[in-house]
Amino acid sequence: MSRVAYVNGVYRPHREATVHVEDRGFQFADGVYEVWSVFDGRMADFDGHMTRLHRSLNELRIDIPMTRDALTRVLKETIRRNRVRNGIVYLQVTRGTARRDHPFPAPGTPPSVVVTSKSIPFNRSQAQAAKGVAVVTHPDIRWGRCDIKTVGLLPNVLAKQAARDKGAYEAWMVDEMGLVTEGSSTNAWIVDKDGKLRTRDTQANILRGITRAAIMDLVRTEGIELDERPFSVDEAKQAKEAFFTAAGAFVMPAISIDGVKIGDGKPGPIATKLRERYLEAARRDAV
Numbered sequence: 285m286s287r288v289a290y291v292n293g294v295y296r297p298h299r300e301a302t303v304h305v306e307d308r309g310f311q312f313a314d315g316v317y318e319v320w321s322v323f324d325g326r327m328a329d330f331d332g333h334m335t336r337l338h339r340s341l342n343e344l345r346i347d348i349p350m351t352r353d354a355l356t357r358v359l360k361e362t363i364r365r366n367r368v369r370n371g372i373v374y375l376q377v378t379r380g381t382a383r384r385d386h387p388f389p390a391p392g393t394p395p396s397v398v399v400t401s402k403s404i405p406f407n408r409s410q411a412q413a414a415k416g417v418a419v420v421t422h423p424d425i426r427w428g429r430c431d432i433k434t435v436g437l438l439p440n441v442l443a444k445q446a447a448r449d450k451g452a453y454e455a456w457m458v459d460e461m462g463l464v465t466e467g468s469s470t471n472a473w474i475v476d477k478d479g480k481l482r483t484r485d486t487q488a489n490i491l492r493g494i495t496r497a498a499i500m501d502l503v504r505t506e507g508i509e510l511d512e513r514p515f516s517v518d519e520a521k522q523a524k525e526a527f528f529t530a531a532g533a534f535v536m537p538a539i540s541i542d543g544v545k546i547g548d549g550k551p552g553p554i555a556t557k558l559r560e561r562y563l564e565a566a567r568r569d570a571v
Contacts, residue, residue: 288365290358290399295365298400304381307396308389313436315378315396316340321531322363322371322401326570329531330356332494337375340432345388346379349395362399371403372532376435409534413559416539416551417453419526421517422446424457424465430489443468454528456520456541463514465489470528470536471496474515475554477522485512495529495562502561508554517541525552534566535559 289301308314318337320327327333334352341348349355355375363373378396382389422443427436443455447468455468464472465484471493473483481503486492503510520526526538526546535558537551 287400287402288362290362290397292394292396292398295361301398301400303378303396303398306384307378307381309376309378309396309435311384312386313434313438314344314346315376315435316344316346316433317374317376317435318433319375319531320359320373321534321566322368322373323567323570325363325369327359327363327373328566328570329494329498330571332497333531336433336492336494337377340434341377343429343432344379344434346377347395349377349397358397358399362401366401366403368401368403370406371401373399373401375399378435404532409532409536412453413534413536413551413556416537416549418451418540418543419454419456419467419528419538420447420450420452420542421458421464422455422468424459426457426489428489430465430491431486433491440468453536454533454538456517456528458517462516462518464517464520466491466493467528467530470530470533472520473499473527473529473555474520474523475525475552476515476519477524479524480511481508481554482511482513482515484514488514493529495531495534498565499529499535499558499562502558502565506557506561521546523547525555527552527555527558535562 287298289298291301318333320333376398380393380395382393426439447455456472457465459465466472521541521544524547529535537555539549
């Protein structure tokens with residue numbers, strides 16, 4: 285079946301879906317995005333992603349392109365037209381098309397809206413989680429507003445490729461103090477050598493992950509002690525467990541960092557439990 289994309293009010297075959305050469309997303313990375321996991325044709329953590337989308341747009345002073353209800357219909361219709369049962373739906377909103385110039389275009393320039401959706405085999409993620417994956421560290425060279433989910437992801441791309449070049453799944457980025465900020469497309473967690481669950485607080489320059497927030501709710505429900513506090517690379521390598529969270533990865537155990545085995549080199553009990561609980565809740569509450 286041919287894939288279908290939504291572009292500025294029209295559903296088109298994927299191979300024909302294009303934006304103007306002077307779209308500001310292409311010219312300046314002047315836009316934002318969101319990704320929802322899809323379970324059984326429904327979107328997980330819907331409200332959290334929608335709320336973050338509106339925050340990102342407001343922070344960059346990009347007009348909200350349509351009402352929440354209208355955008356919800358577009359997302360669901362794109363999922364339906366692509367017959368996605370399990371996978372993702374991706375939304376990108378840019379400041380629109382205008383003559384290339386750094387200042388914002390004239391008021392009233394309509395934002396560009398692109399939506400795509402694709403199937404991802406769920407059993408592939410399950411197999412990776414059962415075995416655990418490798419992480420490498422990489423210098424964090426991103427800008428100072430990583431709390432906004434912009435499409436300006438070149439440093440993330442370079443970090444992710446560095447991980448791939450070393451045979452790893454993910455790169456954890458490290459600031460000038462030697463502290464882990466987050467992954468190239470994920471939030472980073474450890475169970476430290478004292479058995480305490482730790483992840484960096486969102487007052488730092490990291491993305492306010494929606495899956496991260498959902499996991500924190502589960503942590504409270506499960507009665508797991510949580511410390512929102514930075515951890516160093518050395519602390520991560522000495523941890524009992526390590527894992528990362530994201531809409532596409534859910535909860536993914538990391539069994540090595542820079543080639544150093546974490547714990548016993550197998551997915552740990554806390555990561556495994558949180559993944560199971562998250563998947564149960566995400567499927568139950570998807571819309």
